[in-house]
Amino acid sequence: MAVPVSQAWTVASYVLTQKLKGRKRYPLVLMLEPLFRCNLACAGCGKIQYPAHILKAELTPEECFRAVEECGAPMVSIPGGEPLLHPKMPEIVAGLVARKKYVYMCTNALLLKEKLHLFKPSKYLSFSVHVDGEREHHDFSVCREGGYDLAMEGIRAAVAAGFRVTTNTTLFDGADPNSVRRHFDQLMAAGVESMMVSPGYTYDKAPDQNHFLGKAKSRRLFRAILSNRKKSWEFNTHPLFSEFLMGKRNFECTPWGMPTFSIFGWQKPCYLLQDGYADTFQELMETTNWENYGAKSGNPQCANCMVHSGHEASAVDYAFSSLGGFIETAKKFMLKPLYPDADAQKLLNEWKPTAHTNPLVQIQGSSSDELQPVSGD
């Protein structure tokens, strides 16, 4: 089962309540960013490029709890930065679990093994480990050789200690679908509960500006990866979002579905784009010009976005917007279709992997040839 029944029930009854209340815009997952500093410097990431005093700042547990209560979403995802660098992360997680929120603590797992004893296994807590593919690909993505081995060690330790462990894989141009499928096998064999996969966003602050997937390529890549899937694979993404990635259906963005709170406040409009901040959740909902975002709006920043934080909530909303949508979704959840597709198989068979001539690394400096470490200050 991709998520525990209690979690599926909590989310379903929450969404139904919102619908019955007639709320047009409601949050599903709070993206809580308690800090921006990280122990990695991935080239596809546009989240960590700040001056030192910003990277050193962090939300207090009380600020986190206030945001969670203001927002009211049943699930809380804790990205960052690397949450395990926050000295009060165990207290924050314990407080959210006590509030019966389903928490996905996103981590690169470099520190997971050594910090595991600070957390308690719970049905409300899942470590969502970021692993971008097989060893070579992941290490390339995170710009650190050995990163994959550490992440997998963290996963195994957390699974052995009885924690829920899920994974999150972000793909950029050059991803090899055959390798991603092998990667899924490896993750399931390591005992993860379920996996998530999503295309990377074109962060304009990311050091690598040349490997962002366009929609046509994304759809082909995801069709190759997610069609003809194995029975053993469990995904924690909504089945209709998976179909959206494969190009089988279209969803407009639902930017308010996964609102983001950080040291700056409530981010307008979404987890990916920074178009200003609101001081309260209500202000975010009321003062954001939502019509300026999403593919339909013509906003170039949204043009190739297929990211889960903008589109998975659309799949959930669709499922609860009509009886037909509900039945269709329920069937997909229960029957877990494998999406047999001969053309996708052909695509897989003929896919030519691109060599890693452009490792994804973050660096700073001028046009010098010298290797320079990324700076946090």
Added chain:
Amino acid sequence: MATEQQEHLKIEQLRQHNADELETIAGREKENLEGWIPALATDAEIREALEKAFDYRGDVTITRKDGSKVEGYLFDRRSGTSLEDSSVRVIPINDRNKINISYADIAALAFTGRDNAAGKTFEAWVKKYWEKKAAGEKNIQIEPEKLD
């Protein structure tokens, strides 16, 4: 939010192609703003400069009309109909408390901090990476710099 000039590549690409048909999408053209001191002679210049400061991933220094200075990270701007009802929000270097500064109170702006999103030597690093690999080095990595 990026200005039209900064969005040039992507906008050009989208003018010519349907987003649904794009194989890869153009990244961002980066402006070198480090050290820049905009003129702020007209209202339009003030708005444009503060928009760029909002987009900038380094600290800026704002001098108010009363002579006081604020150095910090400009994380938000709220654009109203006049300079009086438009403001920027800054987290100063040594204080986490956010402060509001009206556009109308700003006498000068300087992009004093390093642009943390610059990342211009990406290709150079790729070359180095493969050189190190070829030389048999192990555990090649980019470490975030120490913050203290």
